[in-house]
Amino acid sequence: MKSVVIAGGGISGVYLAHKIVTALDDVKVYLVDPKPYHEFVMGIPMAFAGLVKFDDLRMSLDSLKRVEHVRDEVVDVRESGLKLASGEVIRGDYNVLAVGAFKIGDDFYSVEGAEAFYRAAETAPAVRFIIDELYPVMGFGEIAMAVKSLWPQKEVSIHLVYVHPDYKWLFEAFSAQMAKLGISLSEEPPPTEDKAEIHVVVPELNPHPLTKGLKVGPLFETQYDRTYLIGDTSLMKLGLPPLGWGAIWQASVLAQAIVSDIKEGAAEVEVDEWTYMKDPDKFKQYLTYRMTKGVPLVHLRGLYDLWRTKIFGSL
Numbered sequence: 001m002k003s004v005v006i007a008g009g010g011i012s013g014v015y016l017a018h019k020i021v022t023a024l025d026d027v028k029v030y031l032v033d034p035k036p037y038h039e040f041v042m043g044i045p046m047a048f049a050g051l052v053k054f055d056d057l058r059m060s061l062d063s064l065k066r067v068e069h070v071r072d073e074v075v076d077v078r079e080s081g082l083k084l085a086s087g088e089v090i091r092g093d094y095n096v097l098a099v100g101a102f103k104i105g106d107d108f109y110s111v112e113g114a115e116a117f118y119r120a121a122e123t124a125p126a127v128r129f130i131i132d133e134l135y136p137v138m139g140f141g142e143i144a145m146a147v148k149s150l151w152p153q154k155e156v157s158i159h160l161v162y163v164h165p166d167y168k169w170l171f172e173a174f175s176a177q178m179a180k181l182g183i184s185l186s187e188e189p190p191p192t193e194d195k196a197e198i199h200v201v202v203p204e205l206n207p208h209p210l211t212k213g214l215k216v217g218p219l220f221e222t223q224y225d226r227t228y229l230i231g232d233t234s235l236m237k238l239g240l241p242p243l244g245w246g247a248i249w250q251a252s253v254l255a256q257a258i259v260s261d262i263k264e265g266a267a268e269v270e271v272d273e274w275t276y277m278k279d280p281d282k283f284k285q286y287l288t289y290r291m292t293k294g295v296p297l298v299h300l301r302g303l304y305d306l307w308r309t310k311i312f313g314s315l
Helices: 011-023 041-048 111-123 140-150 165-181 232-237 244-264 280-292 301-314
Strands: 002-007 027-032 037-039 058-060 067-070 074-078 081-084 094-097 101-104 126-132 155-162 184-186 198-201 204-207 227-229
Touching: 002 011, 002 081, 011 027, 011 244, 011 301, 041 111, 041 140, 041 301, 081 094, 094 244, 101 232, 111 140, 111 198, 126 140, 140 155, 140 165, 165 184, 204 232, 227 232, 232 244
Parallel strands: 002 027, 002 094, 027 067, 094 227, 126 155, 126 198, 155 184
Antiparallel strands: 037 058, 074 081, 101 204
């Protein structure tokens, strides 16, 4: 029986595990994460809108049936395997780092941080998001829309002081949607801070410390045999915007490769017209379309139900 070790129980790690266990009956999947639960962070705007409770976004990893949860943390990557905080080295036939990126700034992207932000925003007359870094956490756009939808009387603004050029056209694509909701988008700093207002410094994404020195190839392989990197850090190393849809796309592509390698003895992937290896600019445009033309997450209760029952539920 082949084994797959996935380090990271976030969105990309869970989706990768789902794609593998639903495609293969005879496989052992280990999900390494120090937390006892998975956080469905894409559901945070839904919690702001009251479609779900914040607690509903925490899904217990103790309930898994087809995937074994290893409650530990990967602290080093080696040719011999993934070293855990406990001192053990774990290695599967396939090893995947799905650790995301390191975030510096105000916390509204975890369930705990988002709930605290929600309580503070309830009484604030204005909420202002400040972006002044190369790679900001993009979830703030959905949070801004959720705040304005829930409390239309509040002044909500986004201040794009500085950002990587790859994000400029993302914000331009978002601007019409923001304007329709009454959210102002500016390249100027916010007005002098009023203590009653909330000024949110949008966190900056940095490569995860665990991935220092790792190289990433076309199928997200690293220099270590059958060891892969997906998620925000991987996207950044590939020169792509670190967006949630991109991490899910990576998980889907890598699952195809692993499943075909186990079944057929060769890693094969269906390459579509959006694949970054063919045309990076088109791929970025596709991610922009997915993020700006679809229904905002604040309205997608069905996505939460699908994730909990079909995707997380398959584990």
